[in-house]
Amino acid sequence: MPNGVPTKITQGSRTKGGIGESTLRPDGILKVTGEFAYSSDMWHEDMLWGQILRSTVAHAEIVSIDTGEALATPGVYAVMTYDDLPTEVKNYGLEIQDTPVLAHGKVRHHGEPVAIVAADHPETARRAAARIRVEYRELPVITDEASATAPEAPLVHENRTDHHIGHVPHPNIVHRQPIVRGDVAEARGRADVIVRGEYHFGMQDQAFLGPESGLAVPAEDGGVDLYVATQWLHSDLRQIAPVLGLPPEKVRMTLSGVGGAFGGREDLSMQIHACLLALRTGKPVKIVYNRFESFFGHVHRHPAKLYYEHGATREGKLTHVKCRIVLDGGAYASASPAVVGNASSLGVGPYVVDDVDIEAVALYTNNPPCGAMRGFGAVQACFAYEAQMDKVAKELGMDPVEFRQLNAMEQGTLMPTGQPVDSPAPVAELLRRVKAMPMPPERQWESSEGPDVRQLPGGLSNTTHGEGVVRGVGYAVGIKNVGFSEGFDDYSTAKVRMEVIAGEPVATVHTAMAEVGQGGVTVHAQIARTELGVGRVTIQPADTQVGSAGSTSASRQTYLTGGAVKHACELVREEVLDKGRRKFGSYHPAWATAELLLERGKVVTDAGEVLADLVDVLGDEAVELEREWRHRPTEPFDLRTGQGNGHVQYSFAAHRAVVEVDTELGLVKVVELACAQDVGKALNPLSVAGQIQGGTTQGLGIAVMEEIVVDPRTAKVKNPSFTDYLIPTILDTPTIPVDVLELADINAPYGLRGIGEAPTLSSTPAVLAAIRDATGLELNRTPVRPEHLTGT
Amino acid sequence: MRVNFTVNGRPQEADDVWEGESLLYVLRERLGLPGSKNACEQGECGSCTVRLDGLPVCSCLVAAGQVEGREVVTVEGLADHAGQRACGSDAGGTSLDEAKQWQAEGADSQAGEGVELSPIQQAFIDAGAVQCGFCTPGLLVAADEMLEHNPDPSDADIREALSGNLCRCTGYEKIMDAVRLAAARQSEGV
Numbered sequence A: 001m002p003n004g005v006p007t008k009i010t011q012g013s014r015t016k017g018g019i020g021e022s023t024l025r026p027d028g029i030l031k032v033t034g035e036f037a038y039s040s041d042m043w044h045e046d047m048l049w050g051q052i053l054r055s056t057v058a059h060a061e062i063v064s065i066d067t068g069e070a071l072a073t074p075g076v077y078a079v080m081t082y083d084d085l086p087t088e089v090k091n092y093g094l095e096i097q098d099t100p101v102l103a104h105g106k107v108r109h110h111g112e113p114v115a116i117v118a119a120d121h122p123e124t125a126r127r128a129a130a131r132i133r134v135e136y137r138e139l140p141v142i143t144d145e146a147s148a149t150a151p152e153a154p155l156v157h158e159n160r161t162d163h164h165i166g167h168v169p170h171p172n173i174v175h176r177q178p179i180v181r182g183d184v185a186e187a188r189g190r191a192d193v194i195v196r197g198e199y200h201f202g203m204q205d206q207a208f209l210g211p212e213s214g215l216a217v218p219a220e221d222g223g224v225d226l227y228v229a230t231q232w233l234h235s236d237l238r239q240i241a242p243v244l245g246l247p248p249e250k251v252r253m254t255l256s257g258v259g260g261a262f263g264g265r266e267d268l269s270m271q272i273h274a275c276l277l278a279l280r281t282g283k284p285v286k287i288v289y290n291r292f293e294s295f296f297g298h299v300h301r302h303p304a305k306l307y308y309e310h311g312a313t314r315e316g317k318l319t320h321v322k323c324r325i326v327l328d329g330g331a332y333a334s335a336s337p338a339v340v341g342n343a344s345s346l347g348v349g350p351y352v353v354d355d356v357d358i359e360a361v362a363l364y365t366n367n368p369p370c371g372a373m374r375g376f377g378a379v380q381a382c383f384a385y386e387a388q389m390d391k392v393a394k395e396l397g398m399d400p401v402e403f404r405q406l407n408a409m410e411q412g413t414l415m416p417t418g419q420p421v422d423s424p425a426p427v428a429e430l431l432r433r434v435k436a437m438p439m440p441p442e443r444q445w446e447s448s449e450g451p452d453v454r455q456l457p458g459g460l461s462n463t464t465h466g467e468g469v470v471r472g473v474g475y476a477v478g479i480k481n482v483g484f485s486e487g488f489d490d491y492s493t494a495k496v497r498m499e500v501i502a503g504e505p506v507a508t509v510h511t512a513m514a515e516v517g518q519g520g521v522t523v524h525a526q527i528a529r530t531e532l533g534v535g536r537v538t539i540q541p542a543d544t545q546v547g548s549a550g551s552t553s554a555s556r557q558t559y560l561t562g563g564a565v566k567h568a569c570e571l572v573r574e575e576v577l578d579k580g581r582r583k584f585g586s587y588h589p590a591w592a593t594a595e596l597l598l599e600r601g602k603v604v605t606d607a608g609e610v611l612a613d614l615v616d617v618l619g620d621e622a623v624e625l626e627r628e629w630r631h632r633p634t635e636p637f638d639l640r641t642g643q644g645n646g647h648v649q650y651s652f653a654a655h656r657a658v659v660e661v662d663t664e665l666g667l668v669k670v671v672e673l674a675c676a677q678d679v680g681k682a683l684n685p686l687s688v689a690g691q692i693q694g695g696t697t698q699g700l701g702i703a704v705m706e707e708i709v710v711d712p713r714t715a716k717v718k719n720p721s722f723t724d725y726l727i728p729t730i731l732d733t734p735t736i737p738v739d740v741l742e743l744a745d746i747n748a749p750y751g752l753r754g755i756g757e758a759p760t761l762s763s764t765p766a767v768l769a770a771i772r773d774a775t776g777l778e779l780n781r782t783p784v785r786p787e788h789l790t791g792t
Numbered sequence B: 001m002r003v004n005f006t007v008n009g010r011p012q013e014a015d016d017v018w019e020g021e022s023l024l025y026v027l028r029e030r031l032g033l034p035g036s037k038n039a040c041e042q043g044e045c046g047s048c049t050v051r052l053d054g055l056p057v058c059s060c061l062v063a064a065g066q067v068e069g070r071e072v073v074t075v076e077g078l079a080d081h082a083g084q085r086a087c088g089s090d091a092g093g094t095s096l097d098e099a100k101q102w103q104a105e106g107a108d109s110q111a112g113e114g115v116e117l118s119p120i121q122q123a124f125i126d127a128g129a130v131q132c133g134f135c136t137p138g139l140l141v142a143a144d145e146m147l148e149h150n151p152d153p154s155d156a157d158i159r160e161a162l163s164g165n166l167c168r169c170t171g172y173e174k175i176m177d178a179v180r181l182a183a184a185r186q187s188e189g190v
Helices: A028-033 A122-130 A145-149 A184-190 A233-244 A271-281 A291-297 A336-345 A378-396 A400-407 A427-436 A520-532 A557-587 A614-618 A685-704 A758-775 A786-790 B023-030 B075-088 B096-100 B119-126 B136-149 B155-161 B173-188
Strands: A048-054 A060-066 A076-080 A113-119 A133-138 A173-181 A193-201 A213-218 A224-228 A251-255 A285-288 A304-312 A318-328 A355-363 A469-482 A491-501 A504-510 A536-539 A596-599 A602-605 A610-613 A623-630 A649-662 A667-678 A738-741 B003-007 B010-014 B049-052 B055-058 B071-073
Touching: A028 B075, A028 B119, A028 B136, A048 A122, A048 A271, A048 A291, A060 A113, A076 A122, A076 A271, A113 A122, A113 A271, A173 A336, A184 A304, A184 A318, A184 A355, A193 A378, A213 A271, A224 A233, A224 A271, A233 A251, A233 A271, A271 A285, A304 A378, A318 A336, A318 A378, A336 A355, A336 A378, A378 A400, A378 A469, A378 A758, A400 A427, A400 A469, A427 A469, A427 A649, A427 A667, A427 A738, A469 A758, A491 A520, A491 A557, A491 A614, A504 A520, A504 A557, A504 A614, A520 A536, A520 A557, A557 A596, A557 A602, A557 A610, A557 A614, A557 A623, A602 A614, A610 A614, A649 A685, A649 A758, A667 A685, A667 A758, A685 A738, A685 A758, A685 B173, B023 B049, B049 B136, B055 B136, B071 B075, B075 B119, B075 B136, B119 B136, B119 B173, B136 B155, B136 B173, B155 B173
Parallel strands: A048 A285, A224 A251, A318 A355, A504 A536, A667 A738, B003 B071
Antiparallel strands: A048 A113, A060 A133, A076 A113, A173 A355, A193 A304, A213 A224, A213 A285, A304 A318, A469 A649, A491 A504, A491 A623, A596 A602, A602 A610, A649 A667, B003 B010, B049 B055, B049 B071
8 A cells, every 4th residue: 555644734623615626726817718818918008029030050150240221121129139139148048058049140040039029019029120131140050069079060059157067968968967876887797687778858949839929118217117928927027137137126017817827838938039129219019929939948858868778687676777868968068967967867757766877968059949848858768767667577577557557666766866755656556546447448430330540540541440450558667756856945925814804704815837738726725715714815916016026937836936925824823812812802712722724714723613703803904924945955065976855745647548550551540548646635626637548648749740750950949830740639639537535645745746847757658658569669769750650 | 092981880990901902901901990800811610700881791701992982890889789779679689778687797907897899799708608719809890790790699690600610618508508509598688
């Protein structure tokens, strides 16, 4: 049986709409009526439209830029290049400030911003941008590890001064993290089987549907008000203000509606450009990328080459893992260092392995910049180590699920970093559960009226009626860290106010949390109801007038900002109870002696006796406070050994994939993709299922269709559109049954576990395993394309 | 140029329209109807789906001039459109009074409360089919159109009808649930 304790909720569950219920989204009505204001819906009287001119080549010196014809275009208000930047600071970046606001003398990747234009109509702006003449002198391109570290390799960034340069073996390597524990050479001697594999993971795009967009409005004080879709307002602000030459308080940011993110909005996109044009023209400026530009306007998931060696005894116990993970970071650092930390520290997966030798690096190349995407380094590793686990099981003649269960980590297991896993780690149990789910019936496409081609590989293309179709089943499990790791001061802030409005106690929650679709706003209201016993909660729009909430990333927001809201609510509750004691304490001894709760608008004892109405306790006074809240601190990984308590919490999911493959044409139909996940505590079960199913589907995408194709000779992107970069449609996506386990992590608010990313890890290798099962092919790259299955 | 057409039952006139503008641009930027979304502007994602003389189309692929004299229904007019269909009763729709019984509970913001919704809109909220919501308007228009002529769809029918609408958040499961729910409620309402 799995370890773990059920979650204890201090406050009672008698207030309707509290945690654990599937309350509905507060923004749901606005979103179904078309009234919800996304960043691309912003409109201002007299606003101009901004347009970015991007490089048409990947690596080149800029010989000259002629903006004359663009400026002379009727309707154009401004054209700006590097020379027009207002202050000494001209670069930005998440961790390393290596990204130019506008290219300076050189471009390092295809689609790098070179100039910006503001005009009175978007088409005028586009045409004017096309009239800017840029003369390039092309340079050789660096596209992989060999070209990056060759003796004569040009440096993508010369004169690096960042804090990683001291420990990397080559200036074209952003960051390197080894993790060494035990003695692999000795352990190899104990192995009865050794399995090696080389894997290739393609470049995935977040493909959020709401394009990068926003509106910058110049203010009378010389500052700017920016309405934008992002994942972290305060991180944007920290990068925007210096290049505008403004103090942070003069850049006021408000979150607009965000049409998905998945990591792709961690880095800045149009924020600085819109502000520059607004400050230059004195007019509001709106920028909206189209889909083509969006493919160039944000970082992608790192493509990776992964080299693995696994050893095991005849009895099926892993002896060691040795691996090397090479991530292509592209032209700018973005989140590459942290992705390296994840890929290395999570590189052996959720298994007990005492002897490990891991190395992960991220390269600087002239490929598109890569950074955060859901799963963040753990996804690439999971694809490879799960393929290895199947190979070892096959070599041993063992069932792949039993082999995994035999080696599954549990609470108390040491990570390769030496960090103990100190909360439930039900890896074997999740595998058991996902395997126990009923199998989808065979030959579902058959009916009395003949085959329904919609359920067959190839679908409505009508390529098979069942002939050549083979079924396969595959399993995978993964481990993802939750929250920012490696010693980062990861905190959030919440401001909570309680007062009587129209005769009813009302709580107001104000945070800077970016609601990107995940449902954080729903959960904040649930937490406030549970902790404050009110029915009505108002969620304030997220802005920079309240402290930082940290990023909507790393499965961390319910843990961190949820935790901050809970913490602030608890302090508000104490103040309200103090108020009650002062007002009414003399009327009833229980005010002094009993444990008091707020429920259904009343102060009650833990025995349920009502002491007072919150309306009477509060009167016409409001209780309000703003507090920061942190998870327990973490440590950096040692740069030589990788040892250190680097992570906050781990999250686990397992998948079973059932596929049908048309082996003649190489077409794959995923029939079902079942998931079992431990979520600690499901604050909103409906949203939890939605996260698991959504994450699973993004994993399906990288398994069988999604890949940004970069020409290795030119480093140019070949498929920047939804015509050529395919994401799963409703026809490609199978049913996704979900089994949710709730084992509390006693360190986390309500025992919850961050859930958003884990399902994206194991989905991909499960599908790959199922396709291998159906075809008998080795398949060491993802996505799988028809030619990989047919050998043509 | 000037374009005259009907949007959600009201005559509209758009002036100074450049010949290259799409119906989507005119709706969003000239008529103050940004509910139709601009996720790809190349006819691949379905987020801009509207009804043009009853047929679902990607409004990004329709030149504004093509809609002269024609009728357009957008997500902003979906509740009225479904309501009129219900009054006509031949499509077996659900009355607005019945739809109101499914009003979302636990609304935490004053904004949007008391708004009348079509059955498919309500079902999307109830089933958890909305996350970021950017695909939602197009899906609602497409799903409503399907339910209008196919009130009892099979799962395969739903998937086929909605295959032109991309969603990146939900994995489509809750969208399937929502359409099944709307169909079930619609049939109960007969």
